[in-house]
Amino acid sequence: MARPLLEVNGITMKFGSLVANDNVSFVVNEGEIVSLIGPNGAGKTTLFNCISGFYKPFSGKVLFDGKDITGKKPHQIAKIGLTRTFQIVKPLLDMTVFDNVLTGAFLRAKTRKEAEKIANEVLELTHLYDKRFMLAANLTIADKKRLEIARVLATQPRMIMLDEAMAGLNQTEIKEAVELCLKLNQQGITLLIVEHIMEAIMPISNRIVVLNAGKKIAEGSPEEIANNEEVIKAYLGERYHAKSKESNRRV
Ligand SMILES: Nc1ncnc2c1ncn2[C@@H]1O[C@H](COP(=O)(O)OP(=O)(O)OP(=O)(O)O)[C@@H](O)[C@H]1O
Numbered sequence: 001m002a003r004p005l006l007e008v009n010g011i012t013m014k015f016g017s018l019v020a021n022d023n024v025s026f027v028v029n030e031g032e033i034v035s036l037i038g039p040n041g042a043g044k045t046t047l048f049n050c051i052s053g054f055y056k057p058f059s060g061k062v063l064f065d066g067k068d069i070t071g072k073k074p075h076q077i078a079k080i081g082l083t084r085t086f087q088i089v090k091p092l093l094d095m096t097v098f099d100n101v102l103t104g105a106f107l108r109a110k111t112r113k114e115a116e117k118i119a120n121e122v123l124e125l126t127h128l129y130d131k132r133f134m135l136a137a138n139l140t141i142a143d144k145k146r147l148e149i150a151r152v153l154a155t156q157p158r159m160i161m162l163d164e165a166m167a168g169l170n171q172t173e174i175k176e177a178v179e180l181c182l183k184l185n186q187q188g189i190t191l192l193i194v195e196h197i198m199e200a201i202m203p204i205s206n207r208i209v210v211l212n213a214g215k216k217i218a219e220g221s222p223e224e225i226a227n228n229e230e231v232i233k234a235y236l237g238e239r240y241h242a243k244s245k246e247s248n249r250r251v
Pocket of ligand 1: 015018020038039040041042043044045046047
């Protein structure tokens, strides 16, 4: 039976008079891939910040594995197994790829040896092992995004929130990022994904939550969302809708 891992209950976040999140509620069950979509400025990153402890919401509650984590600090939330990447990647540029991942591993590892073992496993999984001695500053955008995921993975999370991990990648790199998401999910990691590349997330999401102007306007299976008139009008446009109908016909 579906077991809620993340519960977002009536989150409201304001910046002065601007309501960036307006009473948003949804649940992510253990083992699911859920995507959060919506137009620019809809409030997706703000919601990520409220869930992961970078902002304290104005009102509402966030529960992780049944525990109230509202207003807790990001490192406390990471410690209990929920962590996130950033839209603008933040690797420590003057450190090697290996050391970047090692810093994540120390969240849980008690010894350097244990941290190194975790770091090496994560580097293999994310296909960065051969680049482990490179400075993070010298990586391509795609590898920097991969490193961002590797650093988060090294904290051994139960759930990862990915904020536009595929933006700026080419088709091959997007395909690799999608494969990595599926691989992590198969290993038991629950995923909440913010992404604008519908072709990448529609096929892998169990459910999709749609925000528009701070409010949740829809929630459902990828098929329900692709055919939801309000979502098409607010965000997807006729282009994706027509395209997905076309590909359904081909199947
Ligand atoms: N720190 C801040 N101070 C003031 N206003 C902010 C702040 N962060 C976000 N906003 C505003 O809140 C609203 C929601 O922004 P947010 O970045 O959460 O949207 P988004 O859905 O993530 O957009 P995008 O898809 O472009 O990343 C926008 O109107 C934005 O200008």
